[in-house]
């Protein structure tokens with residue numbers, strides 16, 4: 001979709017500080033928009049903590065990739081991509097509008113949830129499913145008479161928990177794919193037709209008869225954000241959640257830790273040193289490319305393999321998070337607690353469910369090595385070359401989860417690290433998830 005810029009007759013570089021990094025700014029450095037002061041201030045800032053919006057001038061032709069909200073569109077100008085305020089641009093009718101592939105790949109994405117495979121995997125994950133049941137049980141009194149929306153209900157397990165353990169006035173179970181027809185059968189089979197209403201359609205498009213008191217969803221993907229179903233939750237939050245109402249999960253955190261991974265390294269890399277007494281090391285560059293380029297999702301790191309204390313690199317408050325903040329960033333500083341070989345970074349997430357009652361206890365779903373394994377397991381980012389580290393060394397750097405500007409369910413993870421702050425002993429690597 002081509003658009004031209006109207007009204008804005010000056011060059012604008014607008015940076016939007018991300019609230020959850022507010023605390024990381026040095027005082028007095030919050031930029032204001034559209035001023036030379038802005039440019040100076042920004043040139044001094046750690047740009048990593050800003051989501052640049054597109055700079056453009058009147059008359060520019062923008063290529064709009066996506067319109068996540070009515071006020072902010074995701075667009076491209078001269079190869080640079082960023083958010084633009086929709087209010088200043090006008091759609092130019094295209095002569096030949098060639099069909100553009102759906103950046104959400106909804107056909108493939110929702111198609112994967114039409115069969116039982118993924119639903120069986122999620123339902124078989126007791127840590128995950130029991131956590132949601134625990135939340136409903138803990139809040140059963142507060143849920144009485146409430147209106148609930150279960151976004152992406154799948155087989156409807158969370159909605160069925162609500163009807164089984166509490167007395168909400170209604171649960172709107174929203175499911176985009178044809179699984180919804182079976183979900184209706186399950187609601188009937190278990191006698192909850194009076195409470196649970198299954199609506200087939202995308203949460204972004206369905207119409208609810210009323211706003212809701214509780215928005216519950218199990219949206220977390222590998223490395224927390226993969227699939228970016230969280231965007232659908234934010235849109236539904238802004239559209240259907242009553243003032244002061246509850247969203248479950250209430251917050252999320254991504255955790256990172258440097259680890260030793262002898263087994264995986266031996267299996268994929270050391271193996272080529274002398275298979276059957278022969279030297280196959282010329283294949284190691286191929287092995288590095290094939291096995292270490294993409295993150296490994298199905299990884300179960302043990303606590304003993306962690307070389308330092310894990311650290312939360314990203315925290316998301318589901319009440320204040322904005323879609324444009326989903327180009328999320330983080331930084332880390334690890335103090336190595338045990339000498340060993342630094343093979344990889346491992347990532348996992350934790351989500352919290354605040355109680356609806358002031359004194360109620362929160363529920364936590366932790367997918368890390370100190371908790372029961374879950375179907376998410378953990379995500380492993382293998383370094384190209386392992387590094388020997390000693391207790392007391394520091395591993396500092398940044399992790400940037402940059403959403404794929406075109407394929408909106410995908411992202412790239414940039415990792416940059418330095419050992420003991422040195423400028424020689426540094427590393428940097430980008431991991432595509434998946435495109």
Ligand SMILES: N=C(N)NC/C=C/[C@H]1O[C@@H](n2cnc3c(N)ncnc32)[C@H](O)[C@@H]1O
Pocket residue numbers: 110113151152153154155174175176177179201202203204218219220221227229232
């Ligand atoms: N990855 C994790 N954890 N959960 C995936 C959960 C996916 C389920 O939620 C549905 N879903 C995902 N996004 C939407 C949406 N915007 N509107 C309606 N239904 C949706 C999918 O069809 C799956 O059944």
